[in-house]
Structures are given as structure tokens and as C-alpha cells.
Amino acid sequence: MSFTATKFSHSLLAVPINSSTPRSNDKPLSFSSDLFKHNASSSSFLGSTQKLLRLNARRSPPPVAAVLLQQTSNLLITKEEGLVLYEDMVLGRSFEDKCAEMYYRGKMFGFVHLYNGQEAVSTGFIKYLRKEDCIVSTYRDHVHALSKGVPSREVMSELFGKATGCCRGQGGSMHMFSKEHNVLGGFAFIGEGIPVATGAAFSMKYKREVLNQADSDNVTLAFFGDGTCNNGQFFECLNMAALWKLPIVFVVENNLWAIGMSHLRATSDPEIWKKGPAFGMPGVHVDGMDVLKVREVAKEAIDRARRGEGPSLVECETYRFRGHSLADPDELRNPAEKQHYAGRDPITALKKYLFENKLATEQELKAIDKKIDEVLEEAVDFAEKSPAPARSQLLENVFADPKGFGIGPDGRYRCEDPKFTEGTAHV
Amino acid sequence: MLGVIRNKNLLRPSFSAFRHLSSSAKQMTVRDALNSALDEEMSADPKVFLMGEEVGEYQGAYKISKGLLEKYGPERVLDTPITEAGFTGIGVGAAYYGLKPVVEFMTFNFSMQAIDHIINSAAKSNYMSAGQINVPIVFRGPNGAAAGVGAQHSHCYASWYGSCPGLKVLAPYSSEDARGLLKAAIRDPDPVVFLENELLYGESFPVSAEVLDSSFCLPIGKAKIEREGKDVTITAFSKMVGFALKAAETLEKEGISAEVINLRSIRPLDRATINASVRKTNRLVTVEEGFPQHGVGAEICASVIEESFGYLDAPVERIAGADVPMPYAANLERLAVPQIEDIVRAAKRACHRSVPMAATA
Structure with a gap:
């Protein structure tokens, strides 16, 4: 398979991936080059609503060059890879289902945004990363953290607001951090994480070129949604990442809906991938309900960034199976649209591929399902039994060096002192 | 959007004698x-x-x-x-x-x-x-x-x-x-x-x-007493420190000894230095260019009232920028930011040496 990234010319900047691979999926994949030939009922692109039909009718064919993927083997993955992908996707799905259960039982609180339906994106991209590579996420961040290797029990415990959480209960659902796994945060504002991710990529380049750390070839992934692609920080960072050739991949999880605002109602040109070529980087559209396709694109984009050839923009068209958050009544999305995407469940699709290509047996997958169930039972049990943060923890970690901020003579925060007003909260 | 401003050198204060630096200092x-x-x-x-x-x-x-x-x-x-x-x-x-x-x-x-x-x-x-x-x-x-x-x-x-x-x-x-x-x-x-x-x-x-020296470094969170005095404490930061020092010169001629604290650090705020000074002078004037409401002066006043209330001999005086967006006209602009004479007047009020506030308005 070739991305032609190393020598792309202007005419090749726009790179819709076309696949000659026989698909096990029920429908032929519709990458952007054949997008315009399909009507909404046979296309996965940009939903299946009437609005889309009107919109498509207006469009003229895009000036893009199709690059054919050349397969060296008939299979996209090995058995081992297939099982890893399957396990990660099942973990993501089951973890989120467990979150919903725990939320309704009052074990977690606030805003909880679940990832169901989008697993192919997290798994397809993050499972191709090294541990040293960074990810920056949004408020829908649990599954990104899990894919990157943060243990389920630590994420669950964080959501329960316990001291054993990955951020000791100080971050919460929308703010997953793990220095060990290079999860540089979930960011709760639209567009906020993109510059931070770009900055991490800047550091990687700086370490290589200024600090002469030749082995610094790490890559950053920035995850964000379709709604973010109308925000200025997205454009600002596409520009600077391309200008400075930073090792980053901008991964758009286009689930077609920004809370209750349809992507088609919010964006003048809904094909987000086109904004890549506009800034001088490859823009790719991929079926975000197909983990193997996502993984192929991820490989190209990540390898390209690692080789120092600069950023890419990848639009993964996906769908969330639940509302925006657990507080969202989800009344605006058409039931037919939801059903259409439910029929394209990425886990079912991978399962089918594994079976059809004799990469896994029913028993093997069932064993994985069972293992995940056990992991999550253990995670909930761990979170449940963990202690709430101690009172003294309230004022810790505001600063790395808190001298002058209410530190008592013994070097500890004076949170027990009733007269304590030195720059932090009264306890 | 932006005009790059030439430095106008509006200030040329001549109070270097008050600075605690060696006499052979370079400029x-x-x-x-x-x-x-x-x-x-x-x-x-x-x-x-x-x-x-x-x-x-x-x-x-x-x-x-x-x-x-x-x-x-x-x-x-x-x-x-x-x-x-x-x-x-x-x-x-x-x-x-x-x-x-x-x-x-x-x-x-x-x-x-x-x-x-x-x-x-x-x-x-x-x-x-x-x-x-x-x-x-x-x-x-x-x-x-x-x-x-x-x-x-x-x-x-x-x-x-x-x-x-x-x-x-x-x-x-x-x-x-x-x-x-x-x-x-x-x-x-x-x-x-x-x-x-x-x-x-x-x-x-x-x-x-x-x-x-290249190793020189100042501690974060420590204020500096720019000028020692015994009658009134004036806190200021940035450009207003210069104004406060000028005001202190004027006050000295009138027999008022003002202590000028250069905050240096807004956060953490050096509450200890401020309160120690107020406990000595028993009077406080805060100066800042920002808006008065919820300002740095407000925080300093709160700290002094919390920690040194019993030591105050006069109401605290807050000098801040006028509570308006900055006007363009030069005369209005001057009125909108604290001036040296404002500091002098407030310090004198605090020391009970001037006519009541209403008369000066």
C-alpha cells in the first residue's frame, strides 16, 4: 500500500484512499473519490438524511487524485493483531457501558461522554502507537486513555472520584492524564486540545533538532470532533503544524453531530479532509466504522510524521451510538440514521472479518469478552473499595513548587489552619 | 490592530537615592x-x-x-x-x-x-x-x-x-x-x-x-521595601512604584514618613511583609493602575483587615484606575490613571492631615 506521501506533489496533496481490498463488510466502502456516485442510502459519508441528498446534488466532482492501495497480502492483519484490536474495541465498548450503569447508579457524576460506536478510531490509531508517543483528547476521553494503556481500574477509579484514580480524583471524566502513558489530557473545551497537541509535537521536533536527541522521533495524535473543525484553533494549528512540519496527526472523529447540531448545518463544506490540502498537508477521509481501514490510514499518517515529513489530517467518519453525554436526551437525531449506523457496528464488522478470514474462532473471541468482563468487574470493585481523597489532598498539586502558597513551617499545606488565607481556598 | 508604541519616557523620576543599591552602580x-x-x-x-x-x-x-x-x-x-x-x-x-x-x-x-x-x-x-x-x-x-x-x-x-x-x-x-x-x-x-x-x-x-551576575535571581513571592518609613504604608507594583516613591518624596517635605512596598509578586502575595509594615505605620494606601473592583488593592485591604485590623489607625485608602474603559483623549486618560498627587492626597488623608474627602473631590 502506498500513500505517496514521501513525494507528494500539489496534484497529489489531496489523498482520498481508495481500496482494492475485498471487503467483508456488508457494503462497499465509500471513500471520497466515489462518494459522489452514491446516494445517501448506499453511502456512509455524511449521514443518511434528506438534507444530505440535497447537499450532494449541489456538489461538483472534486479535483482529487485517487491513490490505490496495493496489498502485499490478501489479509490486512495477522491473527495476533486482530485479537489485539478486538480486545481493545471490546474493552472500550464494555467500559463505557459499565460507566453508564455506574452513572445511573450514582457512582459517578457530572458530565460523562461515552464513546460507543467510535471504537474503530481509538483502536485503529492508538494501537499503532509506541508508548512514548503522545495523545491529546477531548472530553470524550476514557477510551483513548484505555487504548493508550492506562489501566481500566485507574480510569474507573478516577470516574468514581477516588484517590486511586489516574489523577487521584482531581481530574474527572473529561480530564484524563497519564504521564507514564503520555496521555496529555482530555480537554473540556472545543478546540483547546489541538494547540496543546501541536505543542507536544513541537517539543518532539525541538528535541531532535535543537537538543540533538536523535532518537526523538515520537509522534503526537490530536483527537477531536467535527464540531471542532469550525473553531479557529483548528485552523491556526493546521497552519503552524504544516509550516513547521511537526510530527502530528490531526484525527477528526466526525460523528456527524456536535451535540444537537448536525455537521451539515454547521459547516460550509462538510468534507473536513479537504482542509488538509488547503494547508499543504495530506487530507484523508476514511470509514471510521472500519478499524482495519482506519489502521491502514493511521499507519501511513503516523509513519509519515515519524519520518519527519510533517502532519496529516485524517477525517474518520464515525457515529456515536449514545447521546452527546449521559445527560443528553438525544432527540434530534433521526431514528433511521441511528439504525443505519447501528447496522455498521465496528465491533461486529471486525468480528465478521476475523471469522471470514479464519483469523479467530468464536471461542477465542468469547474468551476475550469474558476476560474483559472480568477486568471491568475488578475495576468497579477496585474503584468501589478505594478510599475517597483525603481532606489534605484538596490543596495539593496546585503548583509543582508551591513555596509561598500557604506552606507551613513543616513544608505541608496549612489546610487545617482556620486562619489560612494565603492564596488558596479556605478549608 | 496594533501600533507599535515608541517608548515615550514619560517618567524620569530622580529618586535613586532611596534605592538600596551600591553607590558605584551601573545604569x-x-x-x-x-x-x-x-x-x-x-x-x-x-x-x-x-x-x-x-x-x-x-x-x-x-x-x-x-x-x-x-x-x-x-x-x-x-x-x-x-x-x-x-x-x-x-x-x-x-x-x-x-x-x-x-x-x-x-x-x-x-x-x-x-x-x-x-x-x-x-x-x-x-x-x-x-x-x-x-x-x-x-x-x-x-x-x-x-x-x-x-x-x-x-x-x-x-x-x-x-x-x-x-x-x-x-x-x-x-x-x-x-x-x-x-x-x-x-x-x-x-x-x-x-x-x-x-x-x-x-x-x-x-x-x-x-x-x-548571571546567577542573580529574586525569590518569587517576596515584596521589596523600596523605602522605609514610619507613618504610612504605600503598596504598589510596576510603574506605580515609581509614582509611590515620588509621592513619598513630596510627603517627606511635609513631615510624613511613608514606607513604600514594591509588591514584585502579585501571586503569591507577600502578606507577611505588608502586614508587618502596616503594624508599624498603622496606615495603608494601596496603589494600582487596574480597575478598583476586585482589584489587587482590594485583596491587600482584605488581608490587612483580616490580620492587622487592631493596628489600623485610619481607614485604608485604595487608589486605582477609574472604573471606566480607558479613554483616548490625553486629559481624560490622565484622569483615569492614578497620579502622584492622588497618592499624596490619600496618604495625607490617612494621616489625618488633610481636609475631608468630600472637599477634595
Whole structure:
């Protein structure tokens, strides 16, 4: 398979991936080059609503060059890879289902945004990363953290607001951090994480070129949604990442809906991938309900960034199976649209591929399902039994060096002192 | 959007006798102090880099980064596009991942476009990550009123940033402050908001050999008593320290001994020094250019009332900018920011030596 990234010319900047691979999926994949030939009922692109039909009718064919993927083997993955992908996707799905259960039982609180339906994106991209590579996420961040290797029990415990959480209960659902796994945060504002991710990529380049750390070839992934692609920080960072050739991949999880605002109602040109070529980087559209396709694109984009050839923009068209958050009544999305995407469940699709290509047996997958169930039972049990943060923890970690901020003579925060007003909260 | 302001050198105070520096001191401008501090810290630590609009080839909108591009190259003196939200966030992300960025705002007024990254991405991360991700970054640039630039370019953000946990906020006055505090800010492991003043850049101050040494550094969170006195305490920061010292000279001629505290650090605030001084003088005047409501002066007053209420012999006096967006007309602009005579009058009121407030209005 070739991305032609190393020598792309202007005419090749726009790179819709076309696949000659026989698909096990029920429908032929519709990458952007054949997008315009399909009507909404046979296309996965940009939903299946009437609005889309009107919109498509207006469009003229895009000036893009199709690059054919050349397969060296008939299979996209090995058995081992297939099982890893399957396990990660099942973990993501089951973890989120467990979150919903725990939320309704009052074990977690606030805003909880679940990832169901989008697993192919997290798994397809993050499972191709090294541990040293960074990810920056949004408020829908649990599954990104899990894919990157943060243990389920630590994420669950964080959501329960316990001291054993990955951020000791100080971050919460929308703010997953793990220095060990290079999860540089979930960011709760639209567009906020993109510059931070770009900055991490800047550091990687700086370490290589200024600090002469030749082995610094790490890559950053920035995850964000379709709604973010109308925000200025997205454009600002596409520009600077391309200008400075930073090792980053901008991964758009286009689930077609920004809370209750349809992507088609919010964006003048809904094909987000086109904004890549506009800034001088490859823009790719991929079926975000197909983990193997996502993984192929991820490989190209990540390898390209690692080789120092600069950023890419990848639009993964996906769908969330639940509302925006657990507080969202989800009344605006058409039931037919939801059903259409439910029929394209990425886990079912991978399962089918594994079976059809004799990469896994029913028993093997069932064993994985069972293992995940056990992991999550253990995670909930761990979170449940963990202690709430101690009172003294309230004022810790505001600063790395808190001298002058209410530190008592013994070097500890004076949170027990009733007269304590030195720059932090009264306890 | 921006006119680069020539330094007007509006202030030429002559109160160097009050500074506690060696008599053989050299003179240095605040601009050179900032430039040398940046230079030395970049030279000492290759992880330190400067980014912002016009910091490189233009040598800085106010020439603070003069010569640094030539010395350290475009990888470490990074001209950015005009994208405050974007480049500030990039700076923060670089700090997350092991570098020590110095982000220059052409003026702090423009930091409004990036305040999300200063507050949400920089200030809160160490806490949200339970200490896993600290953010060693400096946000610096001229803050507050310049001259004749109107409301959008004349806003003091000391109390805004000063109210946010997770930030350290510094406001230098003299060349000594500028050098010592900027070097401390760059070395600090936490995000520091460094509020300079455009009208002070061209001003010269005497500096001792100690201040000129490359190891020189000032502690964050410590105020400096610029002038000792016994009758009234005047707190000020940045340009207002000069005004307070001028006022103290006038007051001295009238037999009032004023103690002038240069806050240096807005957050942490050196409550101990302020309260010790008030316990000695029993009177307090706070001075700032920012707006009065929820201002730095308000916080100082609260601290003194909480900790030293019994020592006060007069109501505290707060001098602040007028509670209006900055007008353009020169006469109105002058009325909108504190003047030396305002400080003198307030100090005299505090010392019960003047007519009641209503008569002076």
C-alpha cells in the first residue's frame, strides 16, 4: 500500500484512499473519490438524511487524485493483531457501558461522554502507537486513555472520584492524564486540545533538532470532533503544524453531530479532509466504522510524521451510538440514521472479518469478552473499595513548587489552619 | 490592530537615592535587563526558547528580544503567525512535554485571545493531573496602560491572573526586578504570568554587580521595601512604584514618613511583609493602575483587615484606575490613571492631615 506521501506533489496533496481490498463488510466502502456516485442510502459519508441528498446534488466532482492501495497480502492483519484490536474495541465498548450503569447508579457524576460506536478510531490509531508517543483528547476521553494503556481500574477509579484514580480524583471524566502513558489530557473545551497537541509535537521536533536527541522521533495524535473543525484553533494549528512540519496527526472523529447540531448545518463544506490540502498537508477521509481501514490510514499518517515529513489530517467518519453525554436526551437525531449506523457496528464488522478470514474462532473471541468482563468487574470493585481523597489532598498539586502558597513551617499545606488565607481556598 | 508604541519616557523620576543599591552602580534600562535575563537563561538551558509575534526578525515589537535570533537561531527564537490562541496553546503543549517556553504577548491585552490556554491548559494541569504534568512556562509582555492607545490596549490584568490558582504572577518595576524576576520565572517549574510595563522599558535604573551576575535571581513571592518609613504604608507594583516613591518624596517635605512596598509578586502575595509594615505605620494606601473592583488593592485591604485590623489607625485608602474603559483623549486618560498627587492626597488623608474627602473631590 502506498500513500505517496514521501513525494507528494500539489496534484497529489489531496489523498482520498481508495481500496482494492475485498471487503467483508456488508457494503462497499465509500471513500471520497466515489462518494459522489452514491446516494445517501448506499453511502456512509455524511449521514443518511434528506438534507444530505440535497447537499450532494449541489456538489461538483472534486479535483482529487485517487491513490490505490496495493496489498502485499490478501489479509490486512495477522491473527495476533486482530485479537489485539478486538480486545481493545471490546474493552472500550464494555467500559463505557459499565460507566453508564455506574452513572445511573450514582457512582459517578457530572458530565460523562461515552464513546460507543467510535471504537474503530481509538483502536485503529492508538494501537499503532509506541508508548512514548503522545495523545491529546477531548472530553470524550476514557477510551483513548484505555487504548493508550492506562489501566481500566485507574480510569474507573478516577470516574468514581477516588484517590486511586489516574489523577487521584482531581481530574474527572473529561480530564484524563497519564504521564507514564503520555496521555496529555482530555480537554473540556472545543478546540483547546489541538494547540496543546501541536505543542507536544513541537517539543518532539525541538528535541531532535535543537537538543540533538536523535532518537526523538515520537509522534503526537490530536483527537477531536467535527464540531471542532469550525473553531479557529483548528485552523491556526493546521497552519503552524504544516509550516513547521511537526510530527502530528490531526484525527477528526466526525460523528456527524456536535451535540444537537448536525455537521451539515454547521459547516460550509462538510468534507473536513479537504482542509488538509488547503494547508499543504495530506487530507484523508476514511470509514471510521472500519478499524482495519482506519489502521491502514493511521499507519501511513503516523509513519509519515515519524519520518519527519510533517502532519496529516485524517477525517474518520464515525457515529456515536449514545447521546452527546449521559445527560443528553438525544432527540434530534433521526431514528433511521441511528439504525443505519447501528447496522455498521465496528465491533461486529471486525468480528465478521476475523471469522471470514479464519483469523479467530468464536471461542477465542468469547474468551476475550469474558476476560474483559472480568477486568471491568475488578475495576468497579477496585474503584468501589478505594478510599475517597483525603481532606489534605484538596490543596495539593496546585503548583509543582508551591513555596509561598500557604506552606507551613513543616513544608505541608496549612489546610487545617482556620486562619489560612494565603492564596488558596479556605478549608 | 496594533501600533507599535515608541517608548515615550514619560517618567524620569530622580529618586535613586532611596534605592538600596551600591553607590558605584551601573545604569541599565529595564529593556536591557529583560533582554539580558532572557539571553542568560537561554544560554544556560537549551530547553528554554522564546516564541511570539515579531520576536525574531523584527527583534521584538519593543525590542526586548534584540539580538537573540542572531545568537540562538530561528528554532529557539520563533516568529509565530498572529494566532494568540494557537501559539499560546502550542507553548503550553511544549511545556507539558519537557520544554521551557517563554511566550511573548505583544501586549497583555492580546492575551485575552489566549486566556483559555493560560488558565485552563496551563494553570490547572498540575492539579488536574495530580502532579503528573507540570507546566514550566512564562507568559510575558507589556501590561496595563501605555499612552494614547485607547481602551483595548490599556488594561491591567494583574488582578485577573492574580485570582487564578495555579498561576504565579509577577510585576517588575526596576531593572533589578526585571532581571531577577524574569530569571526566577524561567527557572520556575510552574506557569508564570510576567507583567511588564511598556512605559518602563526605556527607563534606566542603577544595578549592582550582584544584580549583573548571571546567577542573580529574586525569590518569587517576596515584596521589596523600596523605602522605609514610619507613618504610612504605600503598596504598589510596576510603574506605580515609581509614582509611590515620588509621592513619598513630596510627603517627606511635609513631615510624613511613608514606607513604600514594591509588591514584585502579585501571586503569591507577600502578606507577611505588608502586614508587618502596616503594624508599624498603622496606615495603608494601596496603589494600582487596574480597575478598583476586585482589584489587587482590594485583596491587600482584605488581608490587612483580616490580620492587622487592631493596628489600623485610619481607614485604608485604595487608589486605582477609574472604573471606566480607558479613554483616548490625553486629559481624560490622565484622569483615569492614578497620579502622584492622588497618592499624596490619600496618604495625607490617612494621616489625618488633610481636609475631608468630600472637599477634595
